[in-house]
Amino acid sequence: MPIDKVYEPQRFEPHWAEWWVSSGIFHASPSAPGPVFSLVIPPPNVTGSLHMGHMLEHTEIDVTIRWRRMMGHNTLWLPGTDHAGIATQMVVERELAKEGLDRHQLGREEFERRVWCWKEQSGGAILRQMVRTGTSCDWSRARFTLDEGLSRAVREVFVRLYEKGLIYRGEYMINWCPRCLTALSDLEVVHEESEGNLWHFRYPVNEPAGADPRHLIVATTRPETMLGDTAVAVNPKDARYASLRGKTVRLPLMDRDIPVIFDDMADPEFGTGVVKVTPAHDPNDFAAGQRHNLPLVQVIDQHGRMTPAAGRFAGLGRFEARKQVVAALDQQGLLNKVQPYTLSAGRCQRCKTIVEPLVSTQWFAKMKPLAEPAIKAVETGEIKFIPENWVKTYNEWMYNIRDWCISRQLWWGHRIPAWHCATCGKITVSREDPTQCAHCQSEDIKQDPDVLDTWFSSGLWPFSTLGWPEKTVDLATYYPTSLLITGFDILFFWVARMIMMGIECTGEVPFRQVYIHGLVRDAEKQKMSKTRGNTIDPLDVTERYGTDAVRFSLLRGAAPGTDIVTSEDRMAAARSFANKIWNAARFIFMNMEKAGVETYELATVDCCLPEANEYSITIPVEDRWIFSRLARCAELTGRAIETYRYHEAADTLYHFFWGEFCDWYVELKKLRMQQEPEVKAHLRNLLRTFEISLRLLHPVMPFLTEELWQRLVRKTDARPASIALAPYPDYDPSVIDHKSILDMDVFQDIVTAARNLRADLGEADPKKTLDGVLYSRSLGFEIASREKSFIEKLASVQLELRQEAAPKLEGAAVRSTTEFDLVLRLPAAQADAAIKRLEKEIANLEKVIANSRRQLEDETFLSRAPGKVVDQIKSKLADYETQLAKNQAALESLASK
């Protein structure tokens, strides 16, 4: 049963990953005891595969969920995937293109069938990857946004909102992607700055015969749209143009007269103060057109080509048309000037094609009435954002929210439950598929071809996944969910909409807290992206470093409100830690074998206290100490996880396990078991502390701890099936033994002092023992006499103990603290290093002492600083002064040589 020398997670991680699923230990039961803690996963796209962002998010969620589960909460982590409308449709269309097909050749039904096939393949992949990485979801409750139940929820919400007048259909200006051939919401348009031009054109003013010819100069970044101009606008307060009232101008190239309108949209400060108005191709102009009743002349079509309304430019692509329009105007002498200009163009979030603002009939959701209660919920603290400053961003968007274009001209998604009547032209919106028009009973009705924005269904995710609109037990138990963990990139897309939809549909907030994590970046602080080629594949590093190491490295970088830097260096460091744990286990297993102990039986007392009756001996200092440290570690780790300071949790565990458990406790136990006869008693506590440590570590390193725990702990009826179901170590502060901490401090100080002195003397080889004397009349003597042989062993010294004050010694290296003075005999040749250290120590002490004295003499300080702080300084000052005196004496004696 000895385990392998080197930590090789590949050998056991897949096994536990499978077992966690097959054993069903993460299955949530509404009737389970304990406070409810529920969370729904931000559903990854079915088309996707796991990336580092998921890995981080899932790790943070998993740590939280595992910790809560061990704390005895009734936990649910509901997993699932999103159908991701455009993204998925694009991927499948690309696949079809390889076969030389497009979706129209297949037809809607066949195309949908193909997407479902694709979903079965790739949707399975990401779920399998999640299983492999150990996420402790309840897989029996996995959901997909196009599931029957969720589709019913979508339909119910659509009908309700329609009936309340919160969903309407109308002709407005929307963002249109000429490549995807669908409308987009404002959020799906990303703005990108690029270098372009500002062209200035002359539009001749129509003057009565005989008057002086005049022209107006208009500027535009999009010359091709001028073909659709139906007015020019000037500011009503702009005195320069007052005389234009009632005038028209001749639109060049089109030979059309268009009116001069007076509207605030024109900024007198900008350019000439005259702006061309193209209501069909610019959102501003569209609004102006409505105010002034201007006609719409659409010169660009859905494919981004010029329409017949563009006259001789008809059929050209929009960018080619731009060139030709400029050339034509130039030729006619109407090009006034060209200015370089940075403009921000809207691009399709998915395919990066420049979006075309077009007037189109679409479905919209009215947002203001939904936003109001959602704002209030955050304001009143019913929903808490962490970090808090995201509230500002949230509010900014919510207060300025505009109606949401929810229809998409796609085939993959939730079909809009509206039927158009060919007879009366009216619309029937219904929960069940209608067979006739609700208005005229005609049977000549056809379902609207559009589907809903993919975020419409994700907005319902927290309750649709729990069975809503049915009144299910799950819904009653787990809704509202406790927590949402997600990235800020989908704050508006998803989080805000869930809040609005949740409140609207269920009357309750969808979650109590939202923890917003940072972005995963590479070692160069670059955003990870496929195009940059700097992605780290989580599955790849999981194989090479182990899932636990990848998780741990991410957590160590995951301070709230900051981005998360990853690199293989960090993973290697985390793997070293895992290896350390592994080897501690190896040492323990080895000693069990030596002592003939087969397995460890879980202690009946679960708090961090040694079981006194196990001992026929006095409880040694390291045991009293380590249990206090265990309790402290549990407390700090728990509090860190609870407040989403994952980096702190990881750090606390790291330093506890490595710096305290391994470096001191195990080392001491090692000696104890070598030198003392009560091996089993010592082993018993070693096992106990190790087992508790494994439980402390389990939320962050689930695989390794499960593997070791299963090997260590004896299977009994009382034992939980998995460490994941074992209780998180109790951290009642009353178990902390302060005396033991003091004792251990002194013990460590003596050992460290001896090691320092050895180094000063240039003797780094631990095989060579040096002689020394320890002087102390207090705790130092007590500890040193009790643990003399251990100090000698750990520091490679031979000690003589004297219960007296240190005399003035010549030719010796001295290390002094308030509790003791340690003296090593010094070969004369090596005084320099010792002197140097003393001088440094003295300089430090002098600085601190001066500082403290100054403060203690300062009346204002004494009167204003809290008594606690003053006392602290006083007692420390005394300590510093004794140390200083001792060091000075030592230096004097050394220097005099």
Added chain:
RNA sequence: GGGCGCGUAGCUCAGUUGGUUAGAGCGCCUGCUUCACACGCAGGAGGUCACAGGUUCGAGUCCUGUCGCGCCCACCA
């Protein structure tokens, strides 16, 4: 044009409500194949906390400004 965030050791970053010799990981230097671990052990070097002011008994921490960097939102042609 608004909003948010960052600038701390060679590198990457922590630093909870201001409280007294500023921490970690990696890297570097010295010495150790000590029977759990060289993915290790022991010891060590390295920081005027971007800059300038201010508040305070006390500032890496709070305020103002400057410089540098990043991100988000916005219909100015």
